[in-house]
Amino acid sequence: MESTESNGNGISHPYNSLIKMRGIWKTYQMGNEQLHALREVSFDVRRGEYLAIIGPSGSGKSTLMNLIGCLDTPTKGEYWINGEQVAKMSDDELARIRNKEIGFVFQTFNLLARATALHNVELPLIYAGIGSGERHDRAVDALSSVELGDRITHRPNELSGGQRQRVAIARALVNQPSILLADEPTGALDTHTSAEIMNLFEKLHADGNTIIVVTHEAEVAERAHRIITIRDGEIEKDEKIK
Amino acid sequence: MxxxxxxxxxxxxxxxxxxxxxxxxxxxxxxxxxxxxxxxxxxxxxxxxxxxxxxxxxxFSAQGSTAFSVSKRPLVITSREDFIKFNKRKDVTESDAAAIDRLCDSCWRVGTAINGSSLVKFGDSRAENVSVRGLSLEMFAIENVTIQSGRLWTEQEGNSGRNVCVIGTDLIENLFEGRSPSRILGQEIRVDGVPYTVLAIAEPFGKVLGFSRDNFVYIPFESGQRMFGARDSITVHVQVIDSNVFETAKDEVRMIMRNRRKKTFADKDDGFSVESQDAFIxxxxxxxxxxxxxxxxxxxxxxxxxxxxxxxxxxxxxxxxxxxxxxxxxxxxxxxxxxxxxxxxxxxxxxxxxxxxxxxxxxxxxxxxxxxxxxxxxxxxxxxxxxxxxxxxxxxxxxxxxxxxxxxxxxxxxxxx
Structure with missing residues (x-):
């Protein structure tokens, strides 16, 4: 049950989907051997979807996440984000796409240790070239939306794990990206805090954000509305669960 | 973007x-x-x-590049061979100075100096290594020496080689323990054991590279000859009125001096040294x-x-x-x-x-x-x-x-x- 929007003749227009991957291969050269991390992967993600990508370690899901997040380019295949072909883009063009279209949430938060929560959240806006006044206001808004409006001057080591991940989520959202891309977002958190973060994702989804979560935890995946299962570099299953 | x-x-x-x-x-x-x-x-x-x-x-600009000197030896000698060579030269004498004064058209002032240093005493106080120079009156104009207090010796006093002197400001401290000029002028100091009456105190020149230029006793040229020996070589100082004619004057002086020493074109050495500040600079x-x-x-x-x-x-x-x-x-x-x-x-x-x-x-x-x-x-x-x-x-x-x-x-x- 693939969720492709087709116009009848089999060629879908890239603008219909937020993400459109066609025949994506990622091949690594290991000495004389070729290792195919992804083989012929094709799928679409529409705006407003809440998608989980699951699979055992070594299945290729991290590679897929890197490609979706434009941190890497495919060996072969085509990839559109928001109507832009990104498969052949240069490093700097990819940086622009990451800045504009993708909000990352990492397992280990990846906050700048010496910077305040506010400064961490401002980071994408600095690279977007936004002036300090607007930057400050938007960062404060983003922190307020994850209920950290009263913690803006705190540094990461003065915040709990859940709070740090919320700072990271605020940072991911601050430049109003098309996709919130989370890599094992609860991997470093206890059960209670994990639930808190997953509730936040649900709220963000309800607000209209497109969310893609890469995880190996079934409970996390089950919160999504659609699950793609990756095995041996191929899509094994793509199912809508809500 | x-x-x-x-x-x-x-x-x-x-x-x-x-x-x-x-x-x-x-x-x-x-x-x-x-x-x-x-x-x-x-x-x-x-x-x-x-x-x-x-x-x-x-x-150096006190003298400006309008003055040069003629002497037996250059001020800076860098080798033993040169030293021997320069010592063999004829002395520069008062008659050389007179000839320059008479024959050099581009020269404005011509002065004579004889230089040495000695022990200077006043009562019990003593100052060693004081520069003692016998100067003709023109030298005060050429070297731009001005008098702070007192008076310069007259031409007559100079010519008759009177035992009078002008002292530099260092001696106020070193010899007179900082007393006021009125109590210095007219006093008798002993230069190399000979009594000299202090007529004047010169305006200070200040220091160059930490060396004072005010540790001196100036005496009339004739007195200097008496002190250092009339046979010793003297230095002739020449000043031109305008730096335009500086090189011309130098050439004229060189020609006059070479003639007097019967130097031909074959002689490489002038037999004297013409030096200006340019050399020091x-x-x-x-x-x-x-x-x-x-x-x-x-x-x-x-x-x-x-x-x-x-x-x-x-x-x-x-x-x-x-x-x-x-x-x-x-x-x-x-x-x-x-x-x-x-x-x-x-x-x-x-x-x-x-x-x-x-x-x-x-x-x-x-x-x-x-x-x-x-x-x-x-x-x-x-x-x-x-x-x-x-x-x-x-x-x-x-x-x-x-x-x-x-x-x-x-x-x-x-x-x-």
Whole structure:
């Protein structure tokens, strides 16, 4: 049950989907051997979807996440984000796409240790070239939306794990990206805090954000509305669960 | 999106640089040391030499380049062979001076001097190594000696070789324990055991390179001949009215003197030395350019070493912050942004070193100017030079680490633990 929007003749227009991957291969050269991390992967993600990508370690899901997040380019295949072909883009063009279209949430938060929560959240806006006044206001808004409006001057080591991940989520959202891309977002958190973060994702989804979560935890995946299962570099299953 | 980095980005980079400088003070200090030493050397030497130049210029411009001297031996003799050669020359005599005065059309003033030094006494106080010069009256005009108090001897007193003298201000302290001029004038001092009456005190000349030029007793030329021996060679000083005719006058004097010594064109040696201040300035410039080059050598070596240290520290910094670089790239930093961030960091490091170097350099120059007694001339251009040099070192040593950082792949960088 693939969720492709087709116009009848089999060629879908890239603008219909937020993400459109066609025949994506990622091949690594290991000495004389070729290792195919992804083989012929094709799928679409529409705006407003809440998608989980699951699979055992070594299945290729991290590679897929890197490609979706434009941190890497495919060996072969085509990839559109928001109507832009990104498969052949240069490093700097990819940086622009990451800045504009993708909000990352990492397992280990990846906050700048010496910077305040506010400064961490401002980071994408600095690279977007936004002036300090607007930057400050938007960062404060983003922190307020994850209920950290009263913690803006705190540094990461003065915040709990859940709070740090919320700072990271605020940072991911601050430049109003098309996709919130989370890599094992609860991997470093206890059960209670994990639930808190997953509730936040649900709220963000309800607000209209497109969310893609890469995880190996079934409970996390089950919160999504659609699950793609990756095995041996191929899509094994793509199912809508809500 | 514009490829010109925004001010925010520059400020962000600068904040980062300041932060990483603060976070490891000892490392920062060691990093800065080479740059500080290099810039200090440049600033100190430029400032000191500026100061020396101005004192030397002041000292020599009192006479201006309108005067030259004719003597048996040049003032500076650099080898034993030369010394022997110059000693074989004929003495320069009063009749030479008279001939120059009579025959040289371009000459304005012609004076004679006979120079020596001796022990000078007043009562129980004594001053050793006082410059004693027998001068004709023209010499006071040629050397621009002015009288502070008292009067110069008259022509008649001079011609008759009276035992009168004009003293330099150093002797007020050294001989008269700082008493007032009215209690010095008319007193009798003993120059080489001979009594001389003090007629006047000259205006002070000041110091050159820490050496006082006011430790002298001037006596009439005739008295000087009596003191140092009438057979000794004298120095003839010539002044022209305008520096345009300076070289002409020198040539005329040389011709007159060669004729008197029956020198033909075949004789290489004039048999006398014609010297002007240009010669001294030349010697001085030789000496200072030596110092200049030696210091530039020291400065370049310490800046290169400093640059290498900065480069190493920057490489460490890039390695330490690999994860941060990955994160920055993930949220949208382009290669140029990262490149700029690390370049700004290394330039900040070297500019801080340069700024410290400018201050320590001025400090050193101040200390030396204080000890050696020349004016401290702080020039903005030397500060600019120091800052520019440290900027260049920052760029040069930061480029490679910054380039490495900018080329990191965000995935690999973030995976780094």
């Amino acid at each position: 514009a490829s010109i980095p925004s001010f925010s980005l520059l400020w962000e980079s600068f904040r980062l640089a300041a932060g990483s400088l603060r976070s490891n003070k000892l490392r920062t200090l060691l990093t800065l040391l080479g740059i500080i030493v290099g810039v200090t050397a440049v600033i100190a030497v430029v400032t000191i030499i500026n100061g020396l130049d101005s004192t030397v210029a002041d000292a 030349g010697i001085y410039q030789n000496a200072t350019s030596g110092i200049y080059f030696a210091t530039i050598g020291v400065a370049v070596i310490s800046l290169v070493v400093g640059g290498i240290v900065v480069m190493n520290i920057m490489l460490v910094s890039v390695t330490e912050r690999t994860k941060e670089i990955g994160l920055r790239k993930a949220v949208g930093a382009r290669q140029t942004d990262i490149l700029l961030q690390f370049l700004i960091e290394s330039v900040t490091v070297t500019m801080v070193g340069g700024a410290i170097g400018v201050f320590t350099g001025y400090g050193l120059a101040y200390l030396l100017s204080f000890v050696m007694g020349f004016p401290l001339l702080i020039s903005a251009s030397s500060a600019l030079l120091g800052v520019t040099v440290s900027f260049i070192v920052g760029i040069a040593s930061g480029s490679y680490p910054a380039w490495r950082a900018s080329k990191l792949s965000p995935i690999d960088a973030m995976r780094n633990e």
